[in-house]
Amino acid sequence: MASWSLGKALKSMFAEARDVVDTDWDDLEDSLLTADFGPAVTDSVISSVRAVADRSARIDTDDLRRILGEVLEERLATFDSTLHLSSQPGVPAVVLVVGVNGVGKTTTIGKFAKFITTRGKSVVVGAADTFRAAAVDQLATWAQRGGATIVRPQHDGQDPASVAFQTVESAIASGTDIAIIDTAGRLHTKSGLMDELTKIRRVVEKQAPISEVLLVLDATTGQNGLMQAAAFVESAGVTGLVVTKLDGSARAGFIFAVQEQTGLPIKLVGQGEGIDDLTGFTPHVFVQQLLA
């Protein structure tokens, strides 16, 4: 199956420029819904596009496509996607990575470590996912690929907060610039596990301020992404989003709703299983891919 994309879905509309007819609006709505924008955001995007379109006496499908791109870009551009990773001498910048199960946290950390080391900073990763079988080994492999050192739990089932503490401790002792802490995947509905994140935060902040808390969201997720984001924002104080698995057929339209509801910027984008498949987020590029 060839990759589905919003662009392809729109192709019949946009194949060659012609005047916009009523059914084009229905098609546009369907395309947005199919890209996981969700009914509410779809409605609001369409009314924005309509508002712009109504200013011209006559628009063709090329105009419509351009307006759609601009509307989407504008929505994304209202958020600042800069990563804050500046460390003080002797105090590392701490990054906490959180998310539900199977979204790609560990993989993201491996890629993120590489992302940072290629920019000349040193990285230590903390394997605070002490729950899932072999998660520590998985992280170790990624850390090695990314050129980072790893702090492992001293025994099975060790309290994740204590692993996090030791990671920051080790970063301070070795003068490492950035400490990235991997956490176990947890469904946002499990309040006990969510409280654990609050604890990890608290423990880490005793030694160093937390620079970023990155929430990893799977592009294939649907409207549940909103619920995830809301819960993690509350328990973990998320500062930015990472969208993974964008190399698949999913378009992650739900992130528009997530951004607007939480006010959080997307900071990184993951597009594959290779070590270099992680990039910073640029609204223009993202929208181009969405409409490609």
Add this chain to the structure above:
Amino acid sequence: MAMFGSLSERLTSALSSLRTKGKLSPADVDGTVREIRRALLEADVALDVVKDFTGKVRERALGDDVNKALNPAQQVVQIVNEELVAILGGDTAQLQFAKTGPTIIMLAGLQGSGKTTFAGKLAKLLKSQGHTPLLVACDLQRPNAVNQLTVVAGQAGVSIFAPEPGNGVGNAVTVARESVSHAKAKQFDTVIIDTAGRLGVDAELMAEARAVRDTVNPDNVLFVLDAMIGQDAVATAKAFQDGVDFTGVVLSKLDGDARGGAALSVRGLTNRPIIFASTGEGLDDLEPFYPDRMASRILDLGDILTLIEQAQKAFDEEDARKVADKIASDTFTLSDFLDQLQQMRKMGSMKSMLAMLPGAGKMREQLEQFDEKEIDHTEAIIRSMTPAERTNPKLLNGSRRLRIAKGSGMTVTDVNALVNRFEQAAKMMKTVARGGMPNIPGMGPMPGMPRPKSKAQQPKKKGSKSGNPAKRAAENAGIAAGTAATGSGFGLGAGSGAGQPSESDLETMRKLLERGI
């Protein structure tokens, strides 16, 4: 769920305009169908499936297939639920076991959908059923997936076949082939093959999965799907159906709060049964898939459906018609009223019934104050009357009333209040009945109790009677002397009730009670 509000609530508000109508008009249905469409989209059901589904619902809602026990909103809900269950499949599907040789189960799915965890759960389940499962590590891509499966196998207490270290080393097809001969040699009766996660668009990895499949010729190919997946379920499910032609589906991470619309999408698009629901991180968190439970999860209709069931059980159309006839012919008596009270009892406690109404959360406080005993008291008073008195309340003079009060343990004031209310109500009902209400059977208070929407017909009629507020005040004053009175529980809603659905529901309830008692 707070973000979206349940479909029950939406339907309630979408259908509030139907209060004065008995039957659904095309415009009403269109409005309702729009709400259902939205709710399904918010539950991540694939757009094509949604369109198909709402089309069917619309058709049925406009048909003659109308259940008299239910008000229009409930009719729609019932149709929706029936259609949902129909798509999701009526029965729980099972794994296929091979007649000879080991049963081979292959798992496939996207990265992070929960294959390895499910493999462990399935192995443990099969072991507990007396099988001897063998876990096979064919995920040679993800770092340390082999280790993870080894640990999981240890936890489940089953054997593992993992000749290759993984992390990109080894050939999945070879491992799969060897695992089957290994199982035959070592007398394992089930082989569970865990494969690498792959994207639907990754042609190379999909070819590998197909090669594994063709090599071992599995009895079951299970497609593990994250319940949180969005519209991409369509593309992914189709890709995996084309790629490995799975025989069944496992829905994972159902312990979260995702509505799981994907279940509907996958069924609607591939027609493959959903066999398991994976509901947690523990190895025991595995359940068979129940279509009816999933149906109510997707649309969050559980409460309303329970109510419909109860209404249908308790509602006897014949009885209701008799009552209506009696009212119309001026022969509605206190004993008929007693019958109705008892019929109402069949539906369960008033409190629990009220609590099930959409929007009831807001009136919880008032509910707490509602005294279930008021109905007992009413019943006691009527039971203390002679049959002649029940048929003809006009007989009730002072001494008879005193006797009844003593007999029922109430005061004369209570008896007076009841008789007054009954007479007024009977008179009013008569007017209404003669006025040719569209849905006369619905007049019986019983089925009406759980569905304030249709009952909202009464307030209109009642509103035309100018003596109403005065009557209410008089009653409250009169009753205040004795027991917890009718007005005390519901009177709260009466003051500022205008507009708010919960309070208007309450208001309707109150009037209904008042009218009846």
